Amino acid sequence: MNGLKHIYIEGGKQLFGTVSIQGSKNAVLPMMAASFLHKGISVLKGCPKIADVFCMEEILRELGAKTWWEGHDLYLDCSTGEGTEISTVYTGKMRSSVILLGAMIARNGKGKIGYPGGCVIGQRPIDFHLYVLRCLGVDIREEGEFVEASCEKLQGSEIFFPARSVGATEQGILTAVLAKGITVLKNCAREPEIIWLCRYLRKMGAKISGEGNPCIVVEGVESLGRGEIQVPPDRIVAGTYICAAAITRGRIEIENPPENELGAFLEVYGKMGGQYKQNSGKLIIDGRTVGKSVPFTETEVYPGFPTDLQSPLMAVLTTVPGKSCIREKIFEDRYKAAVQMKRMGAHITVKGRDAFIEGGFPLRGCTVKAEELRGGAALILEALACEGISCIEGCSFIERGYEHICEDLKALGGILTED
Numbered sequence: 001m002n003g004l005k006h007i008y009i010e011g012g013k014q015l016f017g018t019v020s021i022q023g024s025k026n027a028v029l030p031m032m033a034a035s036f037l038h039k040g041i042s043v044l045k046g047c048p049k050i051a052d053v054f055c056m057e058e059i060l061r062e063l064g065a066k067t068w069w070e071g072h073d074l075y076l077d078c079s080t081g082e083g084t085e086i087s088t089v090y091t092g093k094m095r096s097s098v099i100l101l102g103a104m105i106a107r108n109g110k111g112k113i114g115y116p117g118g119c120v121i122g123q124r125p126i127d128f129h130l131y132v133l134r135c136l137g138v139d140i141r142e143e144g145e146f147v148e149a150s151c152e153k154l155q156g157s158e159i160f161f162p163a164r165s166v167g168a169t170e171q172g173i174l175t176a177v178l179a180k181g182i183t184v185l186k187n188c189a190r191e192p193e194i195i196w197l198c199r200y201l202r203k204m205g206a207k208i209s210g211e212g213n214p215c216i217v218v219e220g221v222e223s224l225g226r227g228e229i230q231v232p233p234d235r236i237v238a239g240t241y242i243c244a245a246a247i248t249r250g251r252i253e254i255e256n257p258p259e260n261e262l263g264a265f266l267e268v269y270g271k272m273g274g275q276y277k278q279n280s281g282k283l284i285i286d287g288r289t290v291g292k293s294v295p296f297t298e299t300e301v302y303p304g305f306p307t308d309l310q311s312p313l314m315a316v317l318t319t320v321p322g323k324s325c326i327r328e329k330i331f332e333d334r335y336k337a338a339v340q341m342k343r344m345g346a347h348i349t350v351k352g353r354d355a356f357i358e359g360g361f362p363l364r365g366c367t368v369k370a371e372e373l374r375g376g377a378a379l380i381l382e383a384l385a386c387e388g389i390s391c392i393e394g395c396s397f398i399e400r401g402y403e404h405i406c407e408d409l410k411a412l413g414g415i416l417t418e419d
């Protein structure tokens with residue numbers, strides 16, 4: 001999909017067939033940061049070739065690492081890596097680069113990053129990241145658009161996060177693994193990506209326990225060794241494809257579904273009338289029975305309904321008769337896609353954190369603009385349900401997280417072209 005300008009979609013086709021899921025963007029980005037903690041070569045197998053991974057690669061190269069690909073396996077040689085600064089060019093482009101701050105400090109004793117701005121889904125401050133670093137003994141200076149941090153020797157500590165944050169939990173773990181003594185992190189995020197990061201770090205020799213629960217204990221070690229792991233399938237991409245089957249009332253088989261990571265999402269999919277079953281490792285999705293509205297769904301921290309599937313769910317709900325309501329509790333401004341869906345004929349009213357959907361009205365293809373990653377994917381889904389042709393602009397947002405969504409949907413019978 002690299003460098004795409006437009007995606008054209010002819011709606012009205014049911015999707016049928018088999019699809020496999022790319023490696024997880026949100027699991028692999030912190031693993032790339034973790035690789036910087038080893039002064040040698042690590043490998044992430046089955047790594048997705050997406051814009052955010054390429055951006056993180058560029059940043060690691062800027063810090064002195066070498067990277068290369070062998071098929072879908074990403075090699076990171078961090079034998080050299082004395083860099084301690086990440087410019088706003090990168091933190092502006094990809095907020096999650098902020099999780100490298102702790103890794104730079106743990107490896108090189110200091111770090112400087114451009115303040116990541118807010119983005120289209122909300123302010124997205126980094127105060128919890130800076131809080132956990134200060135608790136570990138880091139001296140933080142916020143000057144204009146930069147954050148400068150330094151610490152001679154990181155010291156383990158007991159830390160209570162003010163709120164559940166995926167990135168700040170990752171920041172804490174990535175910094176504590178090389179700190180002196182024990183760190184107890186409380187009120188941690190429980191997302192699967194945290195569990196995968198800890199599995200990867202343990203392979204490198206880190207001493208971590210409790211991941212997946214609110215309390216994670218890290219015993220600092222002197223150094224970390226080579227990392228090697230198979231990147232897990234992306235649960236949000238899988239959920240997006242399940243929504244594609246649901247919105248087209250099709251039936252698809254997912255060859256390598258994430259394991260036990262989609263519970264809350266599948267519960268809502270079932271409320272819409274969707275059916276699914278596991279069969280010898282595959283996940284069979286039968287969306288032909290989708291047709292019921294869902295009175296109320298709210299996004300929550302894991303294991304609740306994932307905010308990243310809020311817009312894809314909204315697209316499906318615009319096609320089932322009746323009234324549905326979604327409450328977005330994680331980000332303050334994550335309904336941009338609704339504006340575009342309304343241009344396609346969807347009946348959606350947004351009031352603060354709530355979106356009220358009245359589904360079942362005819363949808364007509366038109367030109368719409370993606371403004372962020374998951375909202376962009378949701379517009380592709382909406383276009384699959386439209387009569388006539390839609391044109392999706394702003395594809396660079398979609399390329400950040402989906403390696404081959406167009407090819408996958410075409411292989412399932414969707415009529416898409418790109419330029």
Ligand code: EPZ
Nearest residue numbers: 026096124125126127128129165166167168308330331373
């Ligand atoms: C991660 O972002 C994901 N990104 C997001 O996926 C995902 O939506 C989010 O977690 C929630 O699940 C990656 O993993 C790369 P948070 P993150 O810190 O870590 C507030 C996608 O589409 N907050 O859990 O940034 C924040 O503003 C992306 O793949 C603070 O107030 O999310 C938000 O309201 C989008 N201060 C809430 O916490 C902080 O220091 C949850 O954010 C940090 C966060």
